[in-house]
Amino acid sequence: MIARIIAELGPWSWWILGMLLLAAELLMPGVFLVWIGLAALATGAVSLLLWDFAAWAWQVQALFFAVAAVLFTLAGRRYYGRTDVGSDEPLLNQRGASLIGRTATLAEPIREGRGRIRLDDTFWIVSGPDLAAGTQVRVVASNGRDLTVDEA
Structure with missing residues (x-):
C-alpha cells in the first residue's frame, strides 16, 4: 500500500512528508523534527532527478531518507548544539x-x-x-x- 501511494504521488510524497514534519515541529517543542523534515525534502529533491531510474525503488528511497535524516540531525546538532556560551551569572542556580x-x-x-x-x-x-x-x-x-x- 505504501509503495503504491509513493508511486502514485511520485517525488511529491517526500515533499509532503517533509512539509508535514516541519509543520509538526512548529507544534512541538524542541528542534528535532526539522532535521527529519529536511531529510524528507532532500529525498524528494533527489527523487525528482532519479525517479525514472529502475534502481530508485522505494527501498532505496527509504534508505536514502534514513541516512539523510541521521546526517542532517548530526549536522544540526553540531551547529546548533553548542552550549559553551559564557554567562554573566555563572553561579545563578548554585x-x-x-x-x-x-x-x-x-x-x-x-x-x-x-x-x-x-x-x-x-x-x-x-x-x-x-x-x-x-x-x-x-x-x-x-x-x-x-x-x-x-x-x-
Missing part, C-alpha cells in the same frame, strides 16, 4: 557555591564539627573546627546544602 568567600556570624556554636550560621534570610548547616556562637567565620566550600567554614 546558591551554595555563590556563598563561598562570604563572612557570617555563628548563630549556633560548632560542636563536634557541626553548627549553624545565618546568611541573608537562611540558616545554613556548617562544618568546621569547634567554635563558640558569635564567632565570625568565612565560608570556604560548599557541598550541596552544607557549607564548610573557617574562622575569619
Whole structure:
C-alpha cells in the first residue's frame, strides 16, 4: 500500500512528508523534527532527478531518507548544539557555591564539627573546627546544602 501511494504521488510524497514534519515541529517543542523534515525534502529533491531510474525503488528511497535524516540531525546538532556560551551569572542556580568567600556570624556554636550560621534570610548547616556562637567565620566550600567554614 505504501509503495503504491509513493508511486502514485511520485517525488511529491517526500515533499509532503517533509512539509508535514516541519509543520509538526512548529507544534512541538524542541528542534528535532526539522532535521527529519529536511531529510524528507532532500529525498524528494533527489527523487525528482532519479525517479525514472529502475534502481530508485522505494527501498532505496527509504534508505536514502534514513541516512539523510541521521546526517542532517548530526549536522544540526553540531551547529546548533553548542552550549559553551559564557554567562554573566555563572553561579545563578548554585546558591551554595555563590556563598563561598562570604563572612557570617555563628548563630549556633560548632560542636563536634557541626553548627549553624545565618546568611541573608537562611540558616545554613556548617562544618568546621569547634567554635563558640558569635564567632565570625568565612565560608570556604560548599557541598550541596552544607557549607564548610573557617574562622575569619
